[in-house]
Amino acid sequence: MNLLFEPAPLEDWLRDYYFEAKADISSSGAEPYGLGEALDLLAVDPREFAGISLRDSRSAGADVLRDLVAERAGITDSGRVLVGNGSTEAQLLVMAATLAAGDEVVVVDPAYHTLVATVRAIGCRVTSWPLRPENRFRPDLAELRRLVTPRVKMIIVNFPHNPCGVTLTHAEQRELVEIADRNGCYLFWDGAFEDLAYDAPPLPAVSTMYERGLSFGTMSKSFGLPGLRVGWGIVPPEVVRRAVQVRDYTTLALSPVVEFIAERALRMPERLLAPRLGMARENRETVREWLAAHDGLVSADLPQAGVLLFPALTGMADTRPFCHRLMREHGVLVVPGECFGVPGHVRVGFGGRPADLRRGLDALSAALRAGEG
Numbered sequence: 603m604n605l606l607f608e609p610a611p612l613e614d615w616l617r618d619y620y621f622e623a624k625a626d627i628s629s630s631g632a633e634p635y636g637l638g639e640a641l642d643l644l645a646v647d648p649r650e651f652a653g654i655s656l657r658d659s660r661s662a663g664a665d666v667l668r669d670l671v672a673e674r675a676g677i678t679d680s681g682r683v684l685v686g687n688g689s690t691e692a693q694l695l696v697m698a699a700t701l702a703a704g705d706e707v708v709v710v711d712p713a714y715h716t717l718v719a720t721v722r723a724i725g726c727r728v729t730s731w732p733l734r735p736e737n738r739f740r741p742d743l744a745e746l747r748r749l750v751t752p753r754v755k756m757i758i759v760n761f762p763h764n765p766c767g768v769t770l771t772h773a774e775q776r777e778l779v780e781i782a783d784r785n786g787c788y789l790f791w792d793g794a795f796e797d798l799a800y801d802a803p804p805l806p807a808v809s810t811m812y813e814r815g816l817s818f819g820t821m822s823k824s825f826g827l828p829g830l831r832v833g834w835g836i837v838p839p840e841v842v843r844r845a846v847q848v849r850d851y852t853t854l855a856l857s858p859v860v861e862f863i864a865e866r867a868l869r870m871p872e873r874l875l876a877p878r879l880g881m882a883r884e885n886r887e888t889v890r891e892w893l894a895a896h897d898g899l900v901s902a903d904l905p906q907a908g909v910l911l912f913p914a915l916t917g918m919a920d921t922r923p924f925c926h927r928l929m930r931e932h933g934v935l936v937v938p939g940e941c942f943g944v945p946g947h948v949r950v951g952f953g954g955r956p957a958d959l960r961r962g963l964d965a966l967s968a969a970l971r972a973g974e975g
């Protein structure tokens with residue numbers, strides 16, 4: 603079989619288990635809303651749907667949505683906004699619009715699969731910027747500085763990071779921008795989890811700091827709307843134009859029904875964000891206690907942002923058999939680090955309902971204590 607893209611081990615892992623899990627403590631976003639609950643919070647009368655025209659939408663996204671995304675990011679030119687069927691699509695279109703075979707790119711490693719597999723599929727020459735377990739995955743900007751030369755066309759990062767749970771400080775983000783600027787390359791910034799910030803304000807979109815910044819956001823994570831499939835890129839206007847020409851061969855546009863809901867959500871984002879951030883904050887305290895109580899069995903730093911914990915499981919070289927058993931015997935879903943090329947770790951998501959998190963962590967504790975690895 604000749605696939606354009608390499609298989610995505612994360613998606614292969616989740617494909618069935620996600621739907622069968624009794625307690626999902628694997629997901630990278632906040633608890634998804636039900637449609638009725640979201641419409642209530644956004645004060646949408648369901649009869650308003652009857653007024654939507656089901657004709658094709660605009661190629662780069664509805665004008666009003668682009669305006670709202672720009673306004674929220676603090677930029678005036680909505681011609682820089684590309685709305686996508688999920689940020690995944692916006693990212694793919696932008697990569698296809700900016701990169702060619704042979705281009706040099708530097709990509710954070712590990713990375714969410716789309717960030718690296720897409721540039722490999724294009725034929726780019728990929729250099730890894732490693733987040734190392736022995737450094738507790740802390741990003742090393744001095745190392746990045748050494749890796750980026752004027753030949754590099756793009757730096758690709760994601761902070762807060764999936765799966766490692768680490769992020770940058772505001773000062774480190776400025777340093778990252780400076781490294782890109784000094785070398786004149788694009789800076790691709792996947793900020794999928796940016797609104798899930800606890801002790802410091804969310805990191806801004808790098809497109810507001812740097813003209814060759816390519817920033818991406820989504821409604822799938824902090825907004826609790828993964829099934830809506832809406833994300834966006836904020837990129838130079840000529841990149842939007844080229845990306846749209848790629849979209850002419852794929853999805854053409856977004857659904858106007860989806861755009862209607864997304865518009866309402868972006869008009870009053872706090873209505874969706876605040877309850878989910880509150881839930882994540884509460885869960886983070888549960889995780890803090892759990893980590894302290896399991897010292898010796900697991901080891902990880904408490905994340906400063908996002909809802910992902912990526913602990914090493916003591917004495918377990920390969921966590922896949924353990925994770926399979928946890929799912930089959932307890933119905934509890936986590937993701938083995940092997941899906942990200944990092945053996946010996948598991949990805950735990952703490953964005954869901956507090957009761958599910960407690961239940962999932964209890965099962966994880968029991969399995970660890972029973973030495974089920």
Ligand SMILES: Cc1ncc(COP(=O)(O)O)c(C=O)c1O
Nearest residue numbers: 688689690714764794820822833
């Ligand atoms: C880092 C990162 N970027 C992007 C996405 C995809 O987001 P979307 O649902 O907007 O396509 C994910 C989903 O897990 C992710 O983890």
